[in-house]
Amino acid sequence: MDVTLDxxxxxxxxxxxxIPALLLxxxxxSEHVFGLYPCEMCWWQRYGHIAAIGLAFLGAIAPQPRLWVGLAALAxxxxxxxxxxxxGVEYGWWQGITACSSDDFNSFVLVRCDKAEWTLWGISLxxxxxxxxxxxxxxIWALLLVKEKAA
Structure with missing residues (x-):
């Protein structure tokens, strides 16, 4: 681990x-306590957070921690x-993937992507x-670009 991090x-x-740990x-x-089950696109968002947690962990134990933290920010x-x-799919700005935004429930998709299950101040999850x-x-990227000024 690099102990020279500012x-x-x-x-x-x-x-x-x-950030990803709290959002995940x-x-x-929301899912297990309040019954707001994820659609397919919700799952895709979770994958980015799962990857970010792993990359942030590497930033704590691997060489070149700033690289791993930057990659976590990318995820x-x-x-x-x-x-x-x-x-955009929820508010009808564009069409989503067909299996996720249609009434055809013959597929395994149980929750539609084009319907917001919950909003706060008009903003969905x-x-x-x-x-x-x-x-x-x-x-995170801004912090990585900042260099502390010598006292």
Missing amino acids: ASDRLARLLAFA SGALI IAVSGLIGVAHV AGWNALFSLGGAMA
Whole structure:
């Protein structure tokens, strides 16, 4: 482990782990406590967070921690971009994948991607994921670019 990380790098590493862990925890609580089951696009967003947690962990134990933290931020951003695509499907801005946004339930898809199951202030769970993921990824990258000034 590189012990020469400055405070901004350490904060970036913490955020690279905490943001996806909190968002994934929120998704799991929404599912298992409140019965908001994920559609296929919801699962795609979760995969980005799972990958980010693993990459952030590598940032704590592997050489070149800033590389791993930067890749974790990329995985978080990908989850956010999938969230943007999902929001577009939910609000009818564009069409989603057919198996996920039709009334044909002969497939294994049980939850439609084009219907927001829950919103807060008009923003769906996919929208909140997009906002927090993209904002978090930008914050992590900004912290990685910051160099502490010598005292």
